[in-house]
Every structure is written in C-alpha cells, then in structure tokens.
Amino acid sequence: MVATNLKKEMLSLAEKRASMESEMNAIIADLSAAGGPGISGSLVDAEGFPRSDIDIPAVRSKRARLAVLRNDHRSITTKIDETIQILHSLKLPRREQQAPLCTVPSASVHGCASQASSTDMETIAKIPFAMIDEISDASPAAEDGLQLGDQIIRFGNVEVGEALIQCLALEAQSNEGHPISVVVMRQGTPMNLSITPRQWHGRGLLGCHFRIL
Template identity: 55%
Template sequence: GFPRADIDIPVVRAQRHRLAELKNDHQEITEKINVNIQVLHSAKLTSTPKDSGVETNQNASVAAAGASASLQNLVLRDSSSANDVDMISSMPFAMVDEIADASPAAEDGLQLGDQIVKFGNVKAGDSLLQRLASEAQANQGHPVPVIIMRQGALLNLSLTPRTWQGRGLLGYVIYT
C-alpha cells in the first residue's frame, strides 16, 4: 500500500525538486552558451577582411573590438555565471548514514542524512575515502570547514577530528 515503508517520501520529494532545479539550470546555461557562441561567430565574420588595404584592416579591427566589447557586456550582464559554477561545484559526493552518540561529528552539529559537498580540501573524485581519511588525520585537533547539504540547503559547519571513545576521529559513517 501507499505510503511504502521502504521509501522515504520527503527525501524522494527533495531529490525530485533538486533534479528539476538542475534541469532548469542546465537549460539556462545551454542557452547562455548558445548566445555566446553566436556572438563569437559574428565577431569572426565581421573581423575577416574582404578588401585589401589600410581602411579594411582598420574597419576589421574596429568591428572586432566592437564584437569583443559586446561579448564583454554580455558576460558582465550575465553575472550569475559565477553562481552557475557554484551550483555545479556544490554537488554532494557522500551522505551521512550513521552517527555515533557523543561523537565529535554529533557534537559539532552533523546530522543523519546530511550530504557532504566539501570536507576541508576534499571534493568529489577518485580514491575519495582515502582522501577523506587523510584530511581528517592531517587536521586532528583542528577545525575542518565542511560544506553540507541539509534538506536542499547548503550549510557551513566546522568539524574537529579528535580521538574519542569510539572508532575513528569523527564518529560517523558515510556512503558514496
């Protein structure tokens, strides 16, 4: 029957919402790329000299300068491109699956279901678990800036890897 016990409906809704946001962002970025390509191609067409002579070369350089200025205006006007890069780079690479009671992670505010976007200098990539472990060991006793996604919102936390009664330096389990 509905609702099913093996499906976490709020998580599914949040993931569907995030997927719709990413699809819209992808469409906007694609449109911006198409506009920029058209501007670049029009700049190439206007900058090719048709006649020989000094006047043509001057006109071509003026046209190229105008095209590059319009491209710069386009790029400056669409200042949200930095936000687009931030959106792309803020994809989580791991999810907190288990947190031990009285662990450093629990004391520093990490919660079950948090998605890790960045842990210190570690982002998504190869040999992820090894890099996470070495980052925690290298910063033992020192706060590590962590960016997490909790219920679709990005949050900045500071986790301090340290020895405690349980296993590891932080006391949480992730799955990638």
C-alpha cells in the same frame, strides 16, 4: 541548461528525502520511547493478550507508515544517485582538466568561516559527493553539528575525484585536533560547519560513516 535542470531536480529530490527522513526519525523516536514497543517489538504480553499499556492500532499505523517511507526513501535515493551520476558524467571532462583526483590540505591549514565565503558560494553550486548514513551519539561529528542524512558538498579541500573515502580519511587524520571547514546540504539548504577530528571513546576521529553518492 541540462546540468542546471538536473541540479534543480536533484535538490528537489533531496528536499523530499530529507522530509521523509525527518518523519521516519520522528516515528522511530515515538515508537522507541520509554515503555514503547519499538519498531518491531511484540504487541502482546507474556500471556499472549494484547498489551494494555499501548495504543495498538496507533502502533500498527505508525509501523505501516514507516515501512512505506522506507520503501519510498530507497526509491528516491536511487533517483538521486542516478541524477548525480549523470551530473558527474557531464562535468567529468572539465574536472579532469582542472582538478587532481582529490585535494587534501596539510595539517597547517586551520580555521573555518562562520559565514559563507566566496569560495564556499562557488562550492555550494556544486553537487554533494557523500552522505552521512551513520553517526554515533556524543561523537565529534555529532557534537560539532553533523546530522544523519547530511550531504557533503565539501569536506576541507575534498570535494571531487576518485578514492573519496581514502581522501576523507586522510583529511581527517591530517587535521586531528584542528577544525575543518565543511559545507553540507541539509534539507535542501547549504550550511557551513566546523568539524574537528579528535580522539573520543568510540572508533575513528569523527564517529560517523560517509556513503559516497
């Protein structure tokens, strides 16, 4: 019962955070549009006069709102992390008995499901262990559907354990050129994706950064 309530609380917090991220992204995109002042650019021209090509009160209002959202985002992320830690502590004994530190499939395991399988449905009941906090444009991760703020529930066969960053890296390297079935939580909704690690013009095989929760 405790774990169930904590999961509901975490999903509610995750939905709120996703909503904040959407609003922040919209504000940043608006301020950074062509000719815009950006999130920190000067509101005066070269001669020190207020810029006549922008709506200064609106810009200030959006920047103030962005600052509030960023503070709230940090606060809610802390709450989510605390909730996840509690859930991990509740589940750790069972996991230690039933699962290795992390499971990484061989490169011969390929393919993905377009719809949630029974295994995926079991995974969905679990909690995210990582979040995408950086992603490059035109990267394999971006082109295959991952988005900033996506929370990783399962990446191939990696879903629990220690040294998760190393496990994720090994999973990607072991499946270079082959699709990996990934389950993410996006705005409170579980989603199945197929991500293919591959060479591109940027760094790594994915072009994104995972932050362990």
